[in-house]
Every structure is written in C-alpha cells, then in structure tokens.
Amino acid sequence: MSHVGVRALRSAALLTSGALAVSVLAGCSSGDDEGGAPAAPADIAAAPRASVADGGTLRWAVDALPATFNAFQADADAATARVADAVLPSLFTLDERGRPQLNRDYLESAEIIEREPRQVVRYRLHQQAVWSDGREIGAPDFVAQWRALRGRDSAYWTARNAGYERIEKIERGADDLEVRVTFAKPYADWKSLFTPLYPKEITGSPAAFNDGARTTLPKTAGPFRLKTVDKKAGTLTLVRDPRWWGAPAKLDSLVLRAVPRDRRAQALTANTVDIADVDAALAARVTRAAREGKAGAPGSPAPGSPAPLIAPDSGKAPSAALESWATAHGSDKAKAAAERAARLRERRAAAADEAERRALRAYVVRKTLEPAYTQLALNGESGPLADERVRRAVARALDRRELAQSVLAPLGLPAEPVGSHLALAGQDAYADSSGALGSQDTEEALALLADAGWTKDGARAGAAPKDGTKAGAEATAAPSKGTASKGAAPKAAASDDAGSRGARPAGSPSKAPSRGASPAAAPAGTSGTARTADLPSDEGWYVVGDEKPAADSRPGTRVLAPAPAPAVHSRLVTGQARALTGALTADSQDAPALQRPKAQGGAPGAYAPAGTAAPATGAPSAAAGAPAGPLGKDGQPLTLRFVLPSGPGSESLRAVGDRIAAMLDRIGVRTEITKVPDASFFKDHIASGDYDLALYSWPGTAYPATDGRPIYAKPQPATDGSLLVEQNYTRVGTDHIDQLFERAAAELDEKAARDLVRQADARIWAAAGSIPLFQRPELVAVRKNVVNAGAFGFATPDYENIGFAAPKKK
Secondary structure (H helix, E strand, O other): OOOOOOOOOOOHHHHHHHOOOOOOOOOOOOOOOOOOOOOOOOEOOOOOHHHEOOOOEEEEEEOOOOOOOOOOOOOOOHHHHHHHHHHOOOOEEEOOOOOEEEOOOOEEEEEEEEOOOOEEEEEEEOOOOEOOOOOEOOHHHHHHHHHHHOOOOOOOOOOOOOOHHHEEEEEEOOOOOEEEEEEOOOOOOHHHOOOOOOOHHHHOOHHHHHHHHHHOOOOOOOOEEEEEEEOOOOEEEEEEOOOOOOOOOOOOEEEEEEOOHHHHHHHHHOOOOOEEEOOHHHHHHHHHHHHHOOOOOOOOOOOOOOOOOOOOOOOOOHHHHHHHHHHHOOOOHHHHHHHHHHHHHHHHHHHHHHHHHHHHOOEEEEEEEEEEEEEEEEOOOOOHHHOHHHHHHHHHHOOHHHHHHHHHHHHOOOOOEOOOOOOOOOOOOOOOOHHHOOOOOHHHHHHHHHHOOOEHHHHHOOOOOOOOOOOOEEEOOOOOOOOOOOOOOOOOOOOOOOOOOOOOEOOOOOOOOOOOOOOOOOOOOOOOOOOHHHOOOOOOEEEOOOOOOOOOOOOOOOOEEEOHHHHHHHHHHHHHHHHHHHHHHOOOOOOOOOOOOOOOOOOOOOOOOOOOOOOOOOOOOOOOOOOOOOOEEOOEEOEEEEEEEOOOOOHHHHHHHHHHHHHHHOOOOEEEEEEEOHHHHHHHHHOOOOOOEEEEEEEOOOOHHHHOHHHHOOOEEOOOOOEEOOOOOOOOOOHHHHHHHHHHHHOOOHHHHHHHHHHHHHHHHHHOOEEEEEEEEEEEEEEOOEEOOOEOOOOOOOHHHOEEEOOOOO
C-alpha cells in the first residue's frame, strides 16, 4: 500500500494539478443540493391495484437460482435478495431516490428516543405481524439476529456484521409489540439493520444459520412464501401467503427461472419468461420488433396473422438473387447442390429471424439507470500506479463525459458522468466532488507524468521498448511476470493521505518482483525502493474548512488545496510545466531542439530558446488529441495491464475499455488489454490484485457511511505480512478517509452526516484510486400487459402489487 520512510514534499507539478477551488461544490452547505429527482425515474408501468387482475403466474428470469436463502452469507446474490424481499420482513424499504422509508406492513413506528448517554431506538411492530406459523414477530427474533451477526461467535458464517457490532443490548419494551435497541456506540445507519429479518429458528443456532437457511425457509412473513425449488428445471416458485395481513398479492404465484444472459433472447422468443433483464443489443431488437409490429407499419403483418412465407432470395440484390438461382439450377451438379443447401439455410435463418421478431413484439423495454456505477479501478499496490501522480495523470486523461455518452446516449438515458463514489444522482448525499481531482486536461496529465519521471527520453534510454507493443494491444492470456506493466515494489505499510502501496491480500498468489516497469535508478548507496522525492505526501497541504470554523459557519465539503507557501511556488512553475508539454509531445525527428508551445496572444517562439523555430501553424498538439508518443523511464515504457471480462454481455464494457486505451495513448501511456473469462475476472484478477487497470461496478446504497467504508478503507498489514484489503481492491486509502467514515457512521444529525460523507468522497477523488464513469443502464424486457414491474432503479418492488393488467371493461 502506502510508502514508508521520509514523507517528502509534493513536487510543484503535483501541486499545480492538485490545486482545488475552495468551493468545489457550489451551494453544498446551503441545502440547495439536497433531494432532487433521480437522473432517470423508475419505469414500471405503474398502475393502481384496482387496475391489476387477480391471479396469474409471472415468470421472472434470473441469472441462476439462489445458492443460499441466507442474505447474510458470502455467496448470497441478486436472486437471494429477490426471494428475501418477497417473503421476509423488510423494516425499511427504499424509494426511487434511494431513501429509506418506514415499511408500515411491519412497523407502526421506529425512532431514536434517546441520544445520551446511549442511543436508543424504539421499534413499534404492526399488531398483526406474524410468521407463517402464526407466531408473533417480536424481540426474540431481533435478539437472535443480533447475536448471529455481531461478530463475536465465529461459529456463525457471516459475510458482514456492519452495525450489529455497535449494539449493546436488545430488550422487550412496554409490551410484546415494542422492541428497544440500545447502542454501545452511536450509529447513523440504524435503519439498515434487521432488513431482512429472519425468524429466531434460523438465526438462533449456527447449524440453522449456516446450513439450514441455504436450502429452505421454513418460516416466512411476506406477501409470498417459498413453495418449491426445482433445480433440474431451473425454477423456484413463490406462492401467495394466506397468512399475510397486508394487501394480498395480486399474483397466484411468482416463478423465478434461471436463464443465463446469453439465453435471454431464446427465452423471450420461446415465451418462457415474462420479465428479463437484457443487454443493449437485445433491447434494441425488442424495440425494433415492437416498432415494426405496429399496425400500419410498412411490410408488417397485422397482429395475429399467420407468419408470412419467406422468399428464397429475399434480402438479396436482384443480380445476386439471379446468380444464386442460376447456380442452384445449373448443370454443375456439385455447385447446384451446394447452392440449394445454402439457399435452404438462408430461408430457415430468415424464418427464425421473423419468428423471433413476431415473438418479441409481445414485449416492451422498460429502462432507467441502475443503482450502480461503473468505475475505472487503478491498482495502487505497486508499479507505476503506486505513484499518486501517475494515477492522477491517468484520471486527467479521461473524458468521462464522452465515455458516459457512448454508453447511455444511444439508449435514450441521461448521459452524465457520476460525480460521487458514495451516492448517485437524486440521493440526499449526492454532490459532484470530482473537482477534487480535476477534469480532463492533457497538459496537466503530461506534466504529472513528467514530474514522476515518465518522459519520451526515458522511453529511449537504455533498453528499447519491446517491438509490437501498442496502446490497446490485446492479449488473451496474462503476460509474463517480467512485463513492464508493474514495478518491483516492496511491501510497505500504508501512511495517511498517500496513495496506498503494499503487499497483496492474504491468500493471494505471490507475484514475482519483476512484474512491472523498473523504477528510476536509485542513487548509489540506496536500496532498490522508489526515490523519496517521488513519494506523495501531505506536507505543504492544508484542508480548506478543517480549521476551527467560525461561529456562523455551516457544514460544507472541504477539499485539498496547496498551503500558501507551496501555492506561490506552484504558480511559478505552472508556466514551466505547461511549456514543457510541447517538448513532451513533439517527435524528436521533427523537433531536434527543445520547443515551447506558443503562448496565447504571443508570438511564435516566445517561450523557446534563442534560435528555435516556432511550431508550424496548425500542428497538432496533445490537447487536440495528437498522440504523445510512448513515455518511459530508464528505457522501460509506461505500460499498464488492462483486464476486462470476455464473456457475453460484456461487449459494452470492452468498448469502453477500448476508448479508455485510446485516451491514454494520447498521453503516451500504453495499455495491454487482457480479456479473461467471466468466472475468473473478479476472483483471480480483481480481488487478488492481478491487474493495473480494470472496469467493474459498485452498487449504490442508501447507507454510504456503512457500505462505503470497506470499499475505500485503508488496507492494513496482517500478522503474516500480507495486506488485509476488505473490499478495497485498488489498495488505495488513507487514514483521513477512514476517520471521516467513522465520524459519519456515528453522526446522528443527518445533515452533518451527509457533509462528512461528501468530505470523504472528495478525499477519495483526490487519492485517484477509482474513477467513477457512468451509472449503468437498467434495461428490462417486460411483457406488455405486466404492470408495476420493470426497471425499478433504487425503488424496492411492491411484490403484492405486481401482476397483469385487468381487461378493460367494455
């Protein structure tokens, strides 16, 4: 993770690129940015219950049947969550802005009734709330779940215990309907607890929790209950629960059907599912089929009419059709037979295509933005990206808006880049803190790389770059451990507010020290570690707003800015850094002498040494998109290994990866794109740290102080010398970020807690370990008569209201 030893002052180039405006977030302390509509609303064909037919079976495609019904185990997945939402108590649900809402089917009230000396939350349960066996839901269920999840009993195999470890005691209140929870430490995200709530029969013993809940749920309390799981058929059936005290489910049954993503088109065509998440390509086919099937569309048959006959040469040019017919009926028997077989295959393919189009006309695509965002992860453990300046340079080379538009604009969805790691547009905690890092700026990126020692001259010195290596060059297997994509970096403990470096997580395979670009040659008498002058530090920095606030100050996001003395120095070198950009991007054959770019409003050669010719008018610059040429250090090119999934459904992600590779090529950073199987992408590469760059997504959350902490927490050294990274797969973190998360989790004032979350986000941006790009599209093919279901976004589905539209009365 982070470096050890002397904490050196950041160099001038880093200061100039990292200097931030005092108010990155306009109006962040006034409350003007609170609330607001989500970037895209839910699209579920909302209908009142009176317009929903009673009865019917809805078939819902899932990637696979749930591996466990225990939502607190490590292998719980989206199907687990879908079942839990439909059959178990959720004390709080989410609205489409991702805000927790009291679920009045289970609670009459829930509130903090004491703050000192301890936080006490009182839950008042719905008087009719019972488990499917008739037993009342009550304090014993809360106590059993707390004891299972608080982390003190290792016999329980739990994936997380966030929040439960802060509870001191749980007791019955004034009567059986009241539960009092007392916290040992204040907990802002208390609404995240006990959702889902399991019966004490499951959480009361390790055996039932670990094994029993994996395969069955003997007691439930929701609008549906679990009936059967047919692994051979790949189906799971939920049926209406007669003991449900709320509004009865409109559907008789809800069937989850396992359909892999690459089989969704066949499932829709075969009429075996009513709802299925689809990718952009299949969504386009559904939309096109629906458009072509509208009454009166040219060439489309009327609804319900028989399939039209497919002409043998339909779709061919007249000349090609004539040639095909002549060959099929010619004297050369071999050619004629082959041509007839080809024409038969074409007819069958055309018939299948027409059948698919006719079947897809029964569906419509519901779309919104998924509560998840795609990010570019930069592995800061070792190699070039261990240097914060290189990570910042990579980030400043990206045009995030272009990337967002390339994915979302063709789908008709808002194409704004995500401005926060911890919240999404529409959420109360959302604010665009990307100014803590800066927007796309090629000159700044090049200046950062030059300050870190990566130059064109460095690429030529010593050993020449390997032939044939290009930006974006693809590899189907991992490169050899001697590749220049990673530097030889020793294990090191992380230090505050620096790019994190260090050992790999426990259990990960060891990596050869030669995996990467060699660091700059160390001076005589020093070790092989990076030079201290290259190590990032917080010396010379202050945090705007961290000083003691004035009496009338209001909460606001504080951001990194250079301290006064370094700021003066940074202004002096800013011109030099920008002037050197021309030299970094000029080809040596065309510019044998050092040339500075023309200053705006100045004369050619104004910043060049005497006798240097002015740049040619209209010559391309790096800022205009001209490649900078390969950069290097001590003869080793700056090459980053870019790992992407290769499976079906990842085409869009790979296209984004190609765009990023092209953007990095413009600043002289080479990428070696390695496509790996989906099954090994996360476990063998992301979690183990075997990558330099990678694209993957994080889900949004209503509880950023709790759910964001393990993703951005500073990794800690383990007793065996490895590194405990939790979910921080970029290995970049700081003590200050950890402190902000801890303060936010303990802050019971909601506005103050949101401000602390925003401060943490600004720090995460400044560390440049992960770069949020865009919110993922949520595309769902839904049968046209299905209502109250589709693209939910953040909103929790109301399963009792999902169904089929009732026939209109004549």
